Amino acid sequence: MKAKPLLLLAATLLVLLVVTFVMGGQDKVVPLDQQVAEQVEPNKDDQSDLSNAANNENAGTEAEAVAPEEVLTANENLSTNELQEQEPAQLDEQAQESQEQDSSAQSETKKDDPVKQEANANSNSNESKPATQVKPTQPPVATPKPTNDKTDQYLTDPVPEGKPEPVEWQDVKVDEKQALKATLAVSAATILNNMDLFNEDKLEVLPSDGVIYAKQTVTFYEGESVFDVLLREMKKNKIHLEFVMTPIYNSHYIEGINNLYEFDCGELSGWMYKVNDWFPNYGASRYQLQSGDEIEWMYTCDLGRDIGGDGVVKGNE
């Protein structure tokens, strides 16, 4: 019968819909003030909701983790997979533990060199079987510096030592009386080295030297973010700028400057920013400026690797 494959297709679609509904719903449920709740890391798809004993959809290979043992082996697999895929620099195994709610996920976060990591994963599988129960009693295993190893509620990795912590722009009161100075530059010079990837419709908006906004001193007010300054200066100089607010990272994402958009120079292209030669690992709306900061907006054609900002993509070394 023809009806059978159709039915199958409909059933698969339905299951997919339900799964996406459940998984998608969890992103929004993450309570802002409750760090213990389940957390997701932006770069890695290893979010696992064990309490649901449900489909570990993102992990791909291990779709359904019903029995606790299976979950643990799944976690192990995951970490070894990551080992193969990623630079040995760092690995985060996601998992938090919460004792107050049975709805919250449990897990542990680790950050170690690969060898230790594997060992941890192994020991983990031996020790923490009870932790897969709905109400875990065991504290997180192998978290030497818990405060340092977590992502914050907007999925930001720990900021390296000596670098400014992200500040939520909603909490900031801009003091218009305190005018301060910083420098701003916007450049798309990397496109010139990647002309074969470049969208030729956009040739007319690409300056011959790639510089959209030459480095100059700009005024900002106490408490303003990198994004605020960019928006004001682009408006003032009648340079096109499009952005979109991304609630999950609580920051504005710059889609295009001067009609040079993300993906215009290959699928790894887009806008990045650095302040005082450091590419922050959080959004521009959360970087609060200090007097004398040097802001640079740069177009990348290769996820930041061509402009020295690959640390942000890989995670902090």
Next chain:
Amino acid sequence: MNKVNSFASLHPSILFIYFVTVIGSSMFFTHPVLQSISFLSAFVYSVMLKGQKGLSFNLLYMLPLLLFMAALNPLFNHQGVTILFYLDSGNPITLESILYGVSAAFMFITVLLWFSGYNAVMTSDKFIYLFGRVIPVLSLIFSMVLRFVPRYVAKAKEISFAQRGIGRDISQGSLLKKGRNAARIMSILTTWALENAIETADSMKSRGYGLPGRTSFSIYRFDQRDRLIMGIMVACIVFILIGAAQGMSTMRFFPSIRFTEVSMFSIFVYGAYLLLCVLPILITIQEELKWKRIESSN
């Protein structure tokens, strides 16, 4: 044959090719000249087909739809070099995105209008005549599906009239009563639909649907006039395709608006497209003039 709609008296294959071509080209051609040609002829033809009712329908529903769709785009799309003003959020409104919205809205309306013409001209018997042998099941389902909504609306109206005669229409009684009457009409309609489905199946079976060696009757002939019109159409389509291959049919919106310059050849392409789009109108007018002449000579 209805003398107002003499285009429909052409051979089904011509009609089908015609509508596939105009609908397809309306979907893909963004050049303003080609787009306005297609829109205007689709509009005029739909009014010709449906008269006053078609005109008021177009103005009442199509116009708001057009405005809505045109206004929607610049709210979400901020590309373009010509910044007109800024939204409160800080994103710019650009001329290019507005024009893109207008163009997309016109394209949408044009395709809808052509489809309304298709529905009036390509009746299901013609469709089955064309595809009954190649894809028998699909063409039957297709024609039944297309008939589904109009048929149910007509039946619902019939039931509603009958119920009004005994004071039980949706327009009669208190609010609660109205609701109950509506539910009753719905129930009658559903009962009829189920029964009708069985009857249809029985009827098809008793007439030998699906049996081998069955022939079907059709009154369509590919005559001299069809050949002439087919020739004109194919010539036009070839011209348009050559033009499209040279990039004359599209325009670029972002980051700045650009389309190919008007040249001698592009004027020919526009002419061919114009001829193709007004073909049904021309045939209808010509037939009407002929009819008048015969009438007055008697």
